[in-house]
Amino acid sequence: MTERPYVLLSCATSLDGYLDDASGQRLLLSNEADLDRVDEVRAGCDAILVGAGTVRRDDPRLLVRSARRRAERVARGLPASPTKVTVTGCGDLDPAARFFTTGDAERIVYCATPAVGRTGERLAGRATVVDAGEPVDPAWALADLAARGVDRLMVEGGANVLGQFLTAGLADELHLVLAPFFVGDRRAPRFVGDGSFPWHPGRRARVAETRQIGDVVLVRYALSERCDAG
Secondary structure, three states: OOOOEEEEEEEEOOHHHHHHOOOOOOOOOOOOHHHHHHHHHHHOEEEEEEEEEHHHHHHOOOOOOHHHHHHHHHHHOOOOEEEEEEEOOOOOOOOHHHHHHHOOOEEEEEEEEEHHHHHHHHOOOOEEEEEEEOOOOHHHHHHHHHHOOOOOOEEEHHHHHHHHHHHHOOOEEEEEOOOOOOOOOOOOOOOOOOOOOOOOEEEEOOOOOOOOOOEEEEEEEEEOOOOOOO
């Protein structure tokens, strides 16, 4: 079997562990300096993955923002931005979303078997739709990405996707940014929900780095022995 890519999870939360609030508008948890750091991390990856819910809710472009970093990638023979990847169970994705319409990077949609046909029709010419089982198997998707030449994958959310990678033990590194405020609303999405995680009081994750970036703090956790090599 092809070895899976190095998997780096990235997210920002409030002090009480929320990824967003319940307002319907995206909550800005980070700051410009940290967003530039995230852009640098993106530029060093082969692909960026988000869940379909994030595509629908946040309408992300998932592009490298810095012109210099885009040029450096092109000079190395790479697309200006990494491959865009999403996973969906129902295939309810808008072909006009910025995920599908911005940039020249390859786009891959890992779709649950029952929705593959209609999703392929809806996204024809916009993305490669891949049957990833029922339900979508993240380990299988990682093996497929590796076979496509993806060595380093950045996973940016949302909560369900982050939880799936963590509970399955498929993450090598976590970049967790803490914003200096509370959300305090149980209707808002938490970082992760209930689950059985490989890291627990008897097996603690290792802190690889802590860094203050303006008014936020980055904590980088090593989740596998691959982290230092990655």
